[in-house]
Amino acid sequence: MQTLRFVPLLLLLAACQPSSSQPETSQQVAGAEKNVIADHDSLMAQMDRLYELRQQLAKLPATDTVALGQARRAIVGAENGMMDWMHRYRRPADTVADARRLAYYARQQERIDSVGRLFESSQAAARQLLGASPTATVPSSSVTQ
Numbered sequence: 001m002q003t004l005r006f007v008p009l010l011l012l013l014a015a016c017q018p019s020s021s022q023p024e025t026s027q028q029v030a031g032a033e034k035n036v037i038a039d040h041d042s043l044m045a046q047m048d049r050l051y052e053l054r055q056q057l058a059k060l061p062a063t064d065t066v067a068l069g070q071a072r073r074a075i076v077g078a079e080n081g082m083m084d085w086m087h088r089y090r091r092p093a094d095t096v097a098d099a100r101r102l103a104y105y106a107r108q109q110e111r112i113d114s115v116g117r118l119f120e121s122s123q124a125a126a127r128q129l130l131g132a133s134p135t136a137t138v139p140s141s142s143v144t145q
Helices: 004-017 021-044 049-058 064-086 098-132
Strands: none
Touching: 021 064, 021 098, 049 064, 049 098, 064 098
């Protein structure tokens, strides 16, 4: 009879044990966060290149003002997209449930991927205009001696 008193206590203790999937989920959360931040860091490394392209476009002769304006606006849009993403990104607290954190990182991955597409398309448009220009300049990051 005394052993029956301890059965509910044992069941309660067994229910409180962490499930075996918790470490897996925590690793998924950490991996998702790492991917988002790595993509952000990769795009941040391109910010100087966007600035250089914008400056080069400003120096081009105004033969096709519509195309130049569109390319400059695309670059500014990509830069603004990155700034907006950074201002809105908030790392979830560790106390937030793993499922909610995974969902947050999935949304952030979609958003940073969108910023990446803006970077790619704006740089491609600028390079195309700069390559088509007879007075296209060499990027300022190259060193000549």
